[in-house]
Amino acid sequence: MSNTPTWTPDQPIISLKDVRKSFGDLEVLKGVSLDVMKGEVICIIGPSGSGKSTLIRCVNALNDIQAGSITVEGQEVHDPDLDKLELRKKVGMVFQQYNLFPHKTALENVMMAPLKVLKQGKADVEERAMKLLAKVRLQGKENSYPGELSGGQQQRVAIARSLAMNPDVMLFDEVTAALDPETVKEVLLTIKELAAEGMTCILVTHEMGFAREVADHIYFTDRGVIVEHGPPDTFFDAAQDPRTKEFLSQIL
Amino acid sequence: MKSKHIPGIHQQNQTDLPVLHSFKRRYRSPSEIGFSEWLAGLPAWVPFLVLLAAAAWPMTALAQGSNYTTGQAFEALLRWIPFLVGSGFFLTIVISFLTMLVGTVLGVFLGLGQISQNRFIAKFCWLVTQTFRNSPWLVLLFIVMLSFPFEITIGDTIIPIPDWIKAVIGLALPIMANISEIVRGAINSVPTAQWEASESLAFTRFQTLFQIILPQCIKRMIPPWMNWYAILTMATPIVSILGVEEVLNLTRQAIEAEDNHPELLVPFYSFVLVIFFIYCYPIARLTVRLERRFAVKL
Numbered sequence: 001m002s003n004t005p006t007w008t009p010d011q012p013i014i015s016l017k018d019v020r021k022s023f024g025d026l027e028v029l030k031g032v033s034l035d036v037m038k039g040e041v042i043c044i045i046g047p048s049g050s051g052k053s054t055l056i057r058c059v060n061a062l063n064d065i066q067a068g069s070i071t072v073e074g075q076e077v078h079d080p081d082l083d084k085l086e087l088r089k090k091v092g093m094v095f096q097q098y099n100l101f102p103h104k105t106a107l108e109n110v111m112m113a114p115l116k117v118l119k120q121g122k123a124d125v126e127e128r129a130m131k132l133l134a135k136v137r138l139q140g141k142e143n144s145y146p147g148e149l150s151g152g153q154q155q156r157v158a159i160a161r162s163l164a165m166n167p168d169v170m171l172f173d174e175v176t177a178a179l180d181p182e183t184v185k186e187v188l189l190t191i192k193e194l195a196a197e198g199m200t201c202i203l204v205t206h207e208m209g210f211a212r213e214v215a216d217h218i219y220f221t222d223r224g225v226i227v228e229h230g231p232p233d234t235f236f237d238a239a240q241d242p243r244t245k246e247f248l249s250q251i252l
Numbered sequence: 253m254k255s256k257h258i259p260g261i262h263q264q265n266q267t268d269l270p271v272l273h274s275f276k277r278r279y280r281s282p283s284e285i286g287f288s289e290w291l292a293g294l295p296a297w298v299p300f301l302v303l304l305a306a307a308a309w310p311m312t313a314l315a316q317g318s319n320y321t322t323g324q325a326f327e328a329l330l331r332w333i334p335f336l337v338g339s340g341f342f343l344t345i346v347i348s349f350l351t352m353l354v355g356t357v358l359g360v361f362l363g364l365g366q367i368s369q370n371r372f373i374a375k376f377c378w379l380v381t382q383t384f385r386n387s388p389w390l391v392l393l394f395i396v397m398l399s400f401p402f403e404i405t406i407g408d409t410i411i412p413i414p415d416w417i418k419a420v421i422g423l424a425l426p427i428m429a430n431i432s433e434i435v436r437g438a439i440n441s442v443p444t445a446q447w448e449a450s451e452s453l454a455f456t457r458f459q460t461l462f463q464i465i466l467p468q469c470i471k472r473m474i475p476p477w478m479n480w481y482a483i484l485t486m487a488t489p490i491v492s493i494l495g496v497e498e499v500l501n502l503t504r505q506a507i508e509a510e511d512n513h514p515e516l517l518v519p520f521y522s523f524v525l526v527i528f529f530i531y532c533y534p535i536a537r538l539t540v541r542l543e544r545r546f547a548v549k550l
Contacts, residue, residue, distance in 0.1 A: 103467050
């Protein structure tokens with residue numbers, strides 16, 4: 001990077017300014033701006049098709065954008081010269097469908113990226129991977145293949161896999177949407193602990209109770225714009241915009 | 253109502269009630285097992301029945317009114333068997349091995365080229381694949397046979413290129429194209445979410461392909477690959493047309509050496525049929541078994 005931006009922790013770690021994204025003629029994000037400070041947990045909620053997932057997928061450059069700017073630690077994500085690999089080492093992502101590597105055991109899933117991408121030593125990585133699996137309460141499952149684990153267990157392996165890269169920010173894209181109700185809790189608990197440890201998190205979620213409990217700030221999106229945002233209590237108890245009110249009345 | 257299973261033919265179970273069938277693709281991709289399934293479905297005694305029928309074949313002898321008997325024909329066959337197998341069928345196997353080796357190496361590169369992000373490379377590899385997949389094998393063989401030199405001169409040394417090497421090149425072209433499709437199809441059968449997951453873990457495209465995607469689909473490629481090996485082996489006799497001295501060519505020469513008695517035809521060619529069967533049948537059975545096992549596993 002020619003002009004390495006100087007980022008200090010008192011500036012937003014992630015900053016979106018007037019982000020526009022379209023798929024062909026369909027404009028999915030119509031000018032979205034938001035800031036996330038280090039250690040903050042923000043939740044993005046909103047009806048299906050409102051662009052929530054697209055929004056966070058733009059943050060680690062899985063999707064490109066047409067206009068606006070996204071910075072992570074002061075670095076422009078959509079700069080064509082950006083080293084995407086460097087960005088993705090800082091930004092972890094967990095998906096709705098877990099997307100574990102089916103041909104690797106839980107432990108190998110967690111170890112793969114640090115070994116192959118960060119080229120760290122095997123003994124080190126293995127020790128850390130074991131700790132991470134213990135942290136997501138999966139001791140004893142190290143040698144299980146994803147196909148032998150429940151949805152909730154797979155999702156926790158996916159979280160551990162992301163954490164193994166030591167990211168500064170974690171993105172969670174509807175991580176409980178595909179889970180059985182009884183396994184949702186264990187995944188949410190893991191995320192809650194992570195948030196309590198000070199990990200910066202952006203969550204797209206439909207779990208309103210969880211959002212209220214864990215988030216520092218809630219953003220409500222509809223049809224590609226942020227309709228309303230605020231701290232959880234204000235947001236859930238004193239929503240201003242009629243669209244927010246309607247959504248909340250339907251979902252709560 | 254139970255319908256009898258016909259090897260190689262997939263039939264829906266019959267019923268009088270209206271039934272909504274699940275959507276099924278009519279088109280069978282090259283990676284699906286067709287030939288091996290059919291071959292493996294044959295009972296093992298089928299070609300031996302042919303050989304038996306050949307033994308009981310007195311008609312021609314009667315019609316010709318010659319003194320040459322079926323017994324003599326089989327005696328002649330026994331005399332020729334070591335040569336036909338050791339020289340002829342051995343070359344058939346060498347040709348099939350080398351063709352498969354060359355075709356696989358080139359096909360893997362071509363298949364990977366088809367999924368290249370460089371649009372020119374992808375389009376080019378697609379075109380090469382489609383061209384050779386849709387060309388008659390015999391035409392490709394003729395082109396290679398006639399357009400390649402029979403020797404290369406480097407300085408003072410003349411390196412001859414035997415016919416069978418040219419046959420290998422000619423046969424390797426369609427094999428290459430079909431392997432290319434197997435590779436492309438297998439890679440595309442892995443959900444794109446796998447690409448995204450490894451991308452977001454900062455794997456490069458190359459790392460993703462070789463460490464995440466290919467290890468997942470390599471098993472899926474083995475049965476169709478073996479299927480093509482069986483098809484290829486069965487097809488090698490066409491190189492006899494171009495004078496390569498493989499088993500079919502030598503069989504014809506053997507019959508001629510035995511004074512061309514018509515009684516020789518059935519025993520000799522049945523024997524060729526049987527050795528091909530003995531060689532390909534186990535491969536087909538194994539292919540179908542692997543296909544079933546991998547289908548359940550992943």
